[in-house]
Structures are given as C-alpha cells and as structure tokens.
Amino acid sequence: MAEQQPMTEAAYYILLSLLHPGHGYGMMQRIRELSRGRLVMGPGTLYGALSRMSREGLITLAEEDGRRKTYAITDQGREALRREYERLRHMVEDGKIMEEAEK
Amino acid sequence: MNRRYRLHFDNYAIGENEKLYSDMAAQGWFLEKRGSYLSRFRRGEPAEMRYRIEVSAPGFLEETDLPEEQVAVYEDCGWKYVTSSGLIHVFSSPAGSDAPEFYADPAQQALTLRALRRQYIWAWVPVTVMLLFNFLMAAAMSGGMGEVVSKWRAEFWLGWVAATALFLFAGALVVWAFYEFVHAAWRTGRLYRRMKKGIPLDHNPKGRMLLHRTVSGVLLGVMAVFGLLTFWQWVSKDTRDLPAAADGPYLMLADLGIEGERSQLFYDDRTSKITVERSLLATHYDVFEVVGEGGTAWMYQDVYRLSPWVDREVFIRSLMGDATFARSPENFREVTVEGLEEAWVSGGLECIAVKGNLAAYVTVLGQGQENEETLEAALCALAECWADEENEC
Numbered sequence: 001m002a003e004q005q006p007m008t009e010a011a012y013y014i015l016l017s018l019l020h021p022g023h024g025y026g027m028m029q030r031i032r033e034l035s036r037g038r039l040v041m042g043p044g045t046l047y048g049a050l051s052r053m054s055r056e057g058l059i060t061l062a063e064e065d066g067r068r069k070t071y072a073i074t075d076q077g078r079e080a081l082r083r084e085y086e087r088l089r090h091m092v093e094d095g096k097i098m099e100e101a102e103k
Numbered sequence: 104m105n106r107r108y109r110l111h112f113d114n115y116a117i118g119e120n121e122k123l124y125s126d127m128a129a130q131g132w133f134l135e136k137r138g139s140y141l142s143r144f145r146r147g148e149p150a151e152m153r154y155r156i157e158v159s160a161p162g163f164l165e166e167t168d169l170p171e172e173q174v175a176v177y178e179d180c181g182w183k184y185v186t187s188s189g190l191i192h193v194f195s196s197p198a199g200s201d202a203p204e205f206y207a208d209p210a211q212q213a214l215t216l217r218a219l220r221r222q223y224i225w226a227w228v229p230v231t232v233m234l235l236f237n238f239l240m241a242a243a244m245s246g247g248m249g250e251v252v253s254k255w256r257a258e259f260w261l262g263w264v265a266a267t268a269l270f271l272f273a274g275a276l277v278v279w280a281f282y283e284f285v286h287a288a289w290r291t292g293r294l295y296r297r298m299k300k301g302i303p304l305d306h307n308p309k310g311r312m313l314l315h316r317t318v319s320g321v322l323l324g325v326m327a328v329f330g331l332l333t334f335w336q337w338v339s340k341d342t343r344d345l346p347a348a349a350d351g352p353y354l355m356l357a358d359l360g361i362e363g364e365r366s367q368l369f370y371d372d373r374t375s376k377i378t379v380e381r382s383l384l385a386t387h388y389d390v391f392e393v394v395g396e397g398g399t400a401w402m403y404q405d406v407y408r409l410s411p412w413v414d415r416e417v418f419i420r421s422l423m424g425d426a427t428f429a430r431s432p433e434n435f436r437e438v439t440v441e442g443l444e445e446a447w448v449s450g451g452l453e454c455i456a457v458k459g460n461l462a463a464y465v466t467v468l469g470q471g472q473e474n475e476e477t478l479e480a481a482l483c484a485l486a487e488c489w490a491d492e493e494n495e496c
Contacts, residue, residue, distance in 0.1 A: 024172070025179030028203075043180045044157060044205030044212065047173045067171040 007084045010049045013039055014059070015081040021062045021072040024050070053077070104146075107132055111142045113283070114191050114219060115291040117156050118308040124154035124193065125307075134195070137188040151198035155182065155306070157205060159190050160218040167218075177205070190219050213298035220295055223288040253431065257424025264413055267383035268336060272329035279322040286315060336381060345375035345392055349488070352461055353377075353390045353406045358484040359477060361469050363394030368401065384410045395470060402467040402481075409460045419445065419457060422464045428452050440479075442486030454478045456485045 007015075017030040028041050050071060053059045058077035063070040073081070109127070112119040124134045124142070129151060132144035157177070159169050169192050174184050181202030182194040196202040206212035241251045263270045298304060345365075349355050356363070367374045378389040386408040393401040409418065423432035429449035440446040445457040451474035456463045463485055469477035 023179075024176035028180065040203055040207060042203050042205045042207050043173075043177045043182070044215070045207060047170075047176050048211060048214070051170075067175045069172050 006087065007080065008049075009039065010041060010045055011053060011058070012081070012084055013041070014046070014049055014053065015073055015077050015084075018059055018071055018073040018077070021070050023068050023070045027071075106135075106146070107144045108141045109144065110140060111137065112312065113287055114158075114189065115223070115287050115294065116312065117158070117294070118305045119310075119312060120191075120193075121154045121156055121306050122308060124195070125152055128152040128154070128195075134185050134193060137186045137191065137193060139188065152195050153198050153200075153202075153306075154185075154193060154195050155205060157192045157194065158215045158219050159192060160215050161190075163221075190222065209298040209301050209303045212304065213295050216291060216295045216298070220288070220291045223284060223291055226284055250431075253424050257421040260417055260421035261425055264384045264407065264409065264418060265380070265382055265387045266333070266336075267385075268329045268332040271383075272326055272333050275322055275325040275329060279319065279326060282322065283319065332383075340378060340380045342376060342378040345377045345390065351377075351379065351388050351406070352408065352489060353388050353404050353463070354402065354465070354481060354484050354488065356392050356394055356400060356402050356467075358488070359402075359467070359469065359480040361394065361400045361477075363400060363470075364396075365392075365394055366396060366398050368393055368398040384413055400468060400470045402465065404463055404465050406461065406463040409462060411460070415457065415462070418462060419447075419455060422455050422462065423447070423449075426453050426455075426464065427466060438479075438482070440482045440486055442490055443482060446482050448475070448478050448482075451475050451478065454482055456482055456489075458486070458489050461489055 013031045013034060014027065016034055017027045022030060024043065024046060028043070028046055031039055031041050050059070054061065054071070057074055058080055059071045060074050061069055062072035109123075111123060114120075127134065127144055129149055131147055131149040133147045133150075133152075134142055134154065135145045136143040157169060157173075159167050161167055167190050168187065174192075177194055178184060181200050182196050182205075185193040185195050187193070238248075238251060241254075242248045245251055245254065294304070349358075365375050373391060373393065375392045375394075377391075378387075380387050380389070388404065388406040390404040390406065391401070405422070407418075409415070420432050423429060423435050426435075426449065429435055435447040435449045435453075435455065438446050438448055440456070443456050443458050445455075447455040452468070453464070453466050456465070465478075465481050465485075467477050467481055468474065
C-alpha cells in the first residue's frame with residue numbers, strides 16, 4: 001500500500017494530448033482519437049483536471065485569446081508522464097506471464 | 104403571454120430541476136432566468152432539449168460564478184450557457200446533439216457538490232451567533248443567565264397569550280425553515296455519498312418529491328393562515344383616547360380616589376389611552392391614564408380576559424417575571440383581598456389580581472398618599488368591578 005498514487009487516466013491522456021499545445025475542446029477531441037474512442041472525457045472532468053494540473057505545475061498556460069486558453073505541458077509534466085509511461089510499460093511486461101500461463 | 108414563471112426545485116434537487124426544464128421546453132417554454140425560488144420561461148417552438156446543471160464549488164467567500172474558461176470549454180462541446188443562480192449554472196443542448204455529459208465519472212462530479220453542502224451546513228450559523236450574542240448581551244446587562252432565561256420565558260408566555268396567531272405564524276416559520284434546511288442538508292449529503300460511490304446522477308428522475316412538497320406546502324399554508332390572522336388582528340386593534348368612564352374590566356384613577364384633570368406625563372408626551380386587542384387566547388386591555396399638572400398621578404394596566412386554554416399559574420408567574428420594577432416572581436408578596444381569587448403586590452408600585460378568567464397587572468403612582476394604600480385601593484376596586492356580571496368598572 002506504500003505505492004505512489006498512480007496518475008489518473010484523465011491526467012495521463014491530458015498530458016499526452018498536450019505534447020502539442022492545445023485548448024479545451026481540441027484536447028477532448030484529441031484524447032478521443034488517442035484512445036481510439038475509448039475515453040470520452042466530459043468538459044467538467046477536463047476543466048477540473050486542467051485547473052488541478054496547472055496548480056500542480058504539470059501544465060502551463062501557453063496563450064490566452066479572449067476566454068479561450070491554450071495549455072502546454074511543462075518539463076515537470078513531461079517528467080511525470082515519462083515516469084507514468086515507464087510504470088505502465090513495466091506493468092504490461094510483468095503481465096505477460098499471464099499469456100504464458102494460458103499457453 | 105410570452106413569459107411564464109414557475110416555482111423550481113431547491114438547488115440540491117439537480118436531476119429534478121434538469122427534468123423540469125426539459126419538460127417545459129417540450130411544451131414550448133424555454134428557460135430564460137433562474138432566480139431564488141422562481142424560474143422564468145420564454146415561449147418558443149416546442150423542442151426536445153437536454154438541460155444540465157453545473158454546481159460551482161468556490162472556496163469560502165469566493166465568487167459563485169463559473170470561471171469564463173470553464174463556460175467556454177462547455178460551449179465548445181456543444182452546451183449553451185443559459186443562466187445562473189448562486190451556485191447553480193444551467194446549460195442546454197438539443198436532445199440529439201453529441202454534446203458529452205459534463206462528467207463521465209460520478210465520483211468526480213460529487214466533488215462539485217462540496218460548496219453546496221457547505222452552504223446548507225453553515226446556513227444556520229449566522230442566526231445562532233446572533234441569538235447567542237443577544238443572549239449574552241442581555242445576560243451581561245441584567246446580571247445573570249438565569250435571569251435572562253426567566254425573563255425571556257415570561258415574555259414568551261405573555262406574547263403567546265396576547266399574540267397567539269403571531270406566535271403560531273413565527274413557530275410555523277421556524278419549523279418550516281428548520282425542516283427545509285435539514286431536508287436540504289440530508290438530500291445533498293445523500294447525493295454526494297451516492298455519487299462518490301459511483302452511482303451517476305439521475306437526469307430524469309421519476310419522483311417529483313411529492314412528500315417533501317406536501318410537508319413544505321402544509322407548513323407554508325399554516326404560516327399563511329396565521330399570518331393573515333395576525334394581520335387581521337393587527338388591523339382590528341383598537342387604540343383610542345381613554346373614555347371618561349371605563350367600558351371594560353379595567354379601572355379609572357377616580358376608582359382609587361385619585362381625582363384630577365387628564366394631562367400628560369412631564370417626561371414624554373403620553374396621554375391617557377386604551378388599546379384593546381384580541382388574540383386566539385385572550386382579550387387584552389392595555390390602559391394608561393394620567394392626571395394632574397405635569398402628570399403627578401398615573402396608572403398603567405394590563406388586563407386580560409383569558410380563554411380556558413391558558414394555564415393560569417404559568418400566566419401569573421409570567422406577569423410577575425415581566426413586571427417592570429419587580430422583574431421576578433420572588434419580589435411579589437401574596438395578599439388577601441376579598442372578592443379576588445389571588446392578589447399580589449410588590450414594592451408599593453405594582454400589583455397583580457386574578458379572578459375567574461380575568462387577570463390584571465397594575466402599576467400605579469398616586470399623589471399625596473402612601474403607595475401601599477393606593478395598591479390596596481386598586482385591588483379592592485378591581486374586586487368590586489369584577490364582581491358584577493358585566494365586569495365593567
């Protein structure tokens with residue numbers, strides 16, 4: 001139980017989508033594409049995650065055009081994404097024994 | 104008539120409100136503005152619409168508005184911003200549109216209810232603080248909490264007898280407010296816990312909260328009845344100059360052997376007046392008479408013709424507790440007066456008389472004679488005047 005809290009799915013995909021700066025609606029579409037339609041993020045979820053992640057310094061405001069804001073990932077965000085990706089990759093690799101067991 | 108108003112559900116009933124707005128749109132009435140209790144609708148072509156409510160969750164004392172950016176994100180997704188009222192913000196979208204729900208995860212949406220929950224839980228704080236402050240101030244000024252409590256109790260019982268309808272109105276108001284607050288806090292808490300557990304918000308609830316609306320409606324009805332009765336009693340309250348001879352169960356200074364021209368008090372402009380008011384439990388004669396140059400003699404009387412429902416012991420103790428100078432039942436001494444069932448005097452200034460359904464509190468200041476004697480004269484005069492059937496003195 002002493003594990004570090006894994007990143008939420010929403011945060012993971014938001015960071016992925018922000019590898020290229022983007023704004024709210026564009027991010028939602030991009031996340032849907034990235035997840036091949038599996039993850040449909042509501043605007044409430046997205047907005048909540050954006051404000052939390054920018055407080056935590058994972059993303060930053062890149063541009064502000066009227067009330068539309070464009071976000072970009074920070075170095076800290078990139079680092080967190082990389083760590084999460086490694087963690088997930090290890091988990092998937094470790095899970096391969098399941099396939100062997102089923103052979 | 105291109106506009107219509109309707110009572111909407113309270114803020115915690117998110118799904119019920121959403122459904123209300125959808126149902127209205129299907130009948131051609133589109134939400135235009137949401138107020139505290141009423142929503143305003145504008146006529147249009149009937150349409151199937153989805154309405155969704157976002158609850159803002161500002162920190163303590165922060166603005167309740169949704170951030171502009173949040174609204175922009177929602178609008179980009181196909182939701183049109185309609186109106187706001189406090190923490191409640193309403194969006195709409197045609198029923199067939201692909202505008203996604205605000206939240207896919209109910210647990211996340213639950214977090215938006217935090218400010219709403221806090222609002223209900225803290226709603227009672229200002230009133231409580233005010234009452235407490237009031238109580239402590241009164242205690243500090245009168246030298247003790249016990250004294251304040253007994254004073255308040257006396258005032259409460261006298262008020263209950265003299266203004267029963269007003270008290271019932273206020274009672275119904277307090278019960279209604281308390282019920283609404285407890286119900287709202289409970290409903291919000293329940294919704295929060297369910298959503299935390301992953302149960303999604305029901306955007307199309309079947310129930311119309313009939314039980315709650317009935318309870319609330321009955322309480323409001325009781326309030327309306329007693330409010331109107333209070334108003335009517337207040338309007339029919341009869342204040343006039345004191346007649347030359349008593350026309351009710353009260354005394355004149357002349358009955359105590361105090362003669363003189365009617366005048367006014369030297370320290371204010373009060374003249375001789377009588378007010379007769381009826382409540383559900385009593386008829387109250389509030390009588391003030393003043394005679395002599397500069398108001399050298401005066402008498403103040405509170406005479407009650409009580410209904411059988413009034414507990415006499417409690418009422419007498421309340422008269423004593425509310426007495427201007429004695430301030431407490433301990434300061435009254437019982438005396439025997441022929442023709443009265445009970446008689447009490449205090450400090451040579453005040454007396455209380457009781458017989459049958461009549462009770463009187465009298466403060467009198469005579470001229471040139473010992474006040475104890477004046478009080479005795481007043482009690483005897485009351486006994487005499489209450490002896491005859493008409494009870495007119």
